[in-house]
Amino acid sequence: MQRLTPMGAMILSLLREGDMHPYEMVRLMRVRRDDRLLTLTNGTLYHTVARLQRAGLIDEVGSDREGNRPERTTYSLTDAGRDILIAWLRRELSTIDRPAEFRIALAEAHNLERGDVLQSLRSRRVALDEEHIAYRDGLIDARRDGVPEQVLVEYERQEALLEAELRWLDALIARLEAEDLPWGPAAFPNSERYRAQRKAAQQ
The missing domain is CATH 1.10.10.10 (Winged helix-like DNA-binding domain superfamily/Winged helix DNA-binding domain)
Structure with a gap:
């Protein structure tokens, strides 16, 4: 490609x-x-x-x-x-390790049909959820092992950001599924x- x-x-x-x-x-x-x-x-x-x-x-x-x-x-x-x-938008909407590209793909996602967007965002949600669980469980393990809180602040921030993005993504997917959000190139x-x-x- x-x-x-x-x-x-x-x-x-x-x-x-x-x-x-x-x-x-x-x-x-x-x-x-x-x-x-x-x-x-x-x-x-x-x-x-x-x-x-x-x-x-x-x-x-x-x-x-x-x-x-x-x-x-x-x-x-x-x-x-x-x-x-279309291929680029589908790929970047579902990928979680290129945040700059994702922002542009999201801004241009109206070039895709609703079903394409939903499919890509659902894939993204799976990957985000896995990463969020890893961070959440990592924090739990670190605190159980007595790791000082001051060295966990960045880790804690990332876990909070992932949780917030999951909430936002769930809301967007729900709006797209309900078709109360006008969508598509036209x-x-x-x-x-x-x-x-x-x-x-x-x-």
Whole structure:
């Protein structure tokens, strides 16, 4: 499978919304505050676009020049790009040892159908539960053996974080199962907020 970086995944996700040129991608990512998830620079984005094109994951579909602005090349998502994005999202949603990738996969999980998301999150829950039990039991054993509390604070924090994530994950899975959470690629494109974001990014 072609290796996909987090930036590559975000670009492919953008192109699922429609054809775009890199300048629009950058602006739209900034409007949506995607820079909270990864370092966003023009150079990195343009380099990633070129790499995705060489890999056959995106295609040029045209170029235009407006006024004195540089020529802008517009890209479209290929079938291969769509397939690798879906595979990446499924994998990263279910994996617990890459937290940065998981945040991006969660932010872009709306590109998957509800059933795909549920399957990946249920797999994630199993792995999280196993890790939480290991930390919880480790704390119990350490305290029984008289390990000083001051050397257990990091261990204690991680056990608490895992417990909190399990509660959050259970709530999300329940909302998805009950279908009271609108979901899927077609759930938001016609919203006023979405249209305003696209318009602002195209200026």
